[in-house]
Amino acid sequence: MMNSIKNKIRKLDNLSDLNELSAFINDCKVMLGRATFRVGDKVYVVQKTKKSLGEITKINMKRCVVNMNDSLYTVPMSMLELRR
Numbered sequence: 001m002m003n004s005i006k007n008k009i010r011k012l013d014n015l016s017d018l019n020e021l022s023a024f025i026n027d028c029k030v031m032l033g034r035a036t037f038r039v040g041d042k043v044y045v046v047q048k049t050k051k052s053l054g055e056i057t058k059i060n061m062k063r064c065v066v067n068m069n070d071s072l073y074t075v076p077m078s079m080l081e082l083r084r
Contacts, residue, residue, distance in 0.1 A: 029078040030062050037064060042083040045075050053083065 012018050037043070037056055044051040045066060054068035054075075063074045 026078050030076075034059070034077065036082060037077065037080065044081040044083055045073070046079050046081050051081070056080075 009018075009021065012021070037059060039056055039059060041056045043054055043056055043064075043066065045054055045068065052068055054066040054073070056064050057067050057072065058065035060074075063076050064080060066073050066075050066080070
């Protein structure tokens with residue numbers, strides 16, 4: 001299933017359609033994050049080149065407050081990954 005989705009995305013020839021798809025995927029990540037994350041969960045904050053471990057202290061509408069190294073950061077849910 002995933003390969004067929006990727007092939008259909010590659011066939012898109014319009015940048016605005018691709019941007020719309022990207023926004024939709026980010027919204028889906030946020031909705032899934034709201035259902036998945038809880039206060040006290042250990043999470044990774046995923047950046048382009050690294051992952052930083054932290055703990056969720058508060059959940060807002062689209063962002064979470066994450067405690068990393070005794071500092072609080074407001075992080076979009078789409079950048080969080082639950083630690084397993």
